[in-house]
Amino acid sequence: QKEVEQDPGPLSVPEGAIVSLNCTYSNSAFQYFMWYRQYSRKGPELLMYTYSSGNKEDGRFTAQVDKSSKYISLFIRDSQPSDSATYLCAMTTDSWGKLQFGAGTQVVVTP
Amino acid sequence: DVKVTQSSRYLVKRTGEKVFLECVQDMDHENMFWYRQDPGLGLRLIYFSYDVKMKEKGDIPEGYSVSREKKERFSLILESASTNQTSMYLCASSLGSTRREKLFFGSGTQLSVL
Numbered sequence: 001q002k003e004v005e006q007d008p009g010p011l012s013v014p015e016g017a018i019v020s021l022n023c024t025y026s027n028s029a030f031q032y033f034m035w036y037r038q039y040s041r042k043g044p045e046l047l048m049y050t051y052s053s054g055n056k057e058d059g060r061f062t063a064q065v066d067k068s069s070k071y072i073s074l075f076i077r078d079s080q081p082s083d084s085a086t087y088l089c090a091m092t093t094d095s096w097g098k099l100q101f102g103a104g105t106q107v108v109v110t111p
Numbered sequence: 112d113v114k115v116t117q118s119s120r121y122l123v124k125r126t127g128e129k130v131f132l133e134c135v136q137d138m139d140h141e142n143m144f145w146y147r148q149d150p151g152l153g154l155r156l157i158y159f160s161y162d163v164k165m166k167e168k169g170d171i172p173e174g175y176s177v178s179r180e181k182k183e184r185f186s187l188i189l190e191s192a193s194t195n196q197t198s199m200y201l202c203a204s205s206l207g208s209t210r211r212e213k214l215f216f217g218s219g220t221q222l223s224v225l
Contacts (some may be wrong), residue, residue, distance in 0.1 A: 008150075043216025044201075046214065088154070094210070096211045097144050100211050103150075
């Protein structure tokens with residue numbers, strides 16, 4: 001069984017809707033939780049990170065971590081067609097280079 | 112802006128060939144990483160390096176080796192390519208002072224082994 005589970009989608013939403021993405025994990029030692037965005041034919045880029053439990057907001061993006069449930073979420077408000085991408089959750093116990101990734105969820109925002 | 116450049120976008124090789132994937136970063140980063148990305152599996156760490164001439168195994172090192180002779184260049188080597196090594200290979204780098212800096216990824220090399 002994989003350490004990090006993520007539904008691959010695709011997830012299709014109309015422009016302006018809220019996008020809700022999530023991952024579950026099994027290793028309780030994970031401390032840093034990240035969301036990467038990957039556009040087609042590009043490498044992933046870091047969108048947000050959270051240390052331990054709690055919420056973090058950055059513009060239209062909100063990341064949540066619930067360590068008791070081993071569950072993390074990313075919400076995108078007022079979604080735009082430019083948000084169409086694959087979103088990968090990633091997590092680590094310490095080193096940000098040694099990440100465990102989810103499979104990625106493909107998001108399509110239709111105008 | 113940090114730039115991580117991978118030498119080839121697409122590569123087609125035959126089973127048993129020795130394959131070199133090259134990666135260069137231009138921001139004097141200490142740390143460099145090789146991941147592979149497969150549908151349904153996400154990214155998996157193959158090898159990484161925290162310094163020149165230093166290398167450490169990641170989660171799936173079997174069938175691969177690496178070389179880091181210069182700080183800016185990190186090469187992934189498939190000693191004898193096999194069909195199960197068909198994948199997207201992504202190189203990444205990070206600054207290196209705390210080991211808690213974000214990764215900068217290249218655009219990837221799609222390798223097909225026939």
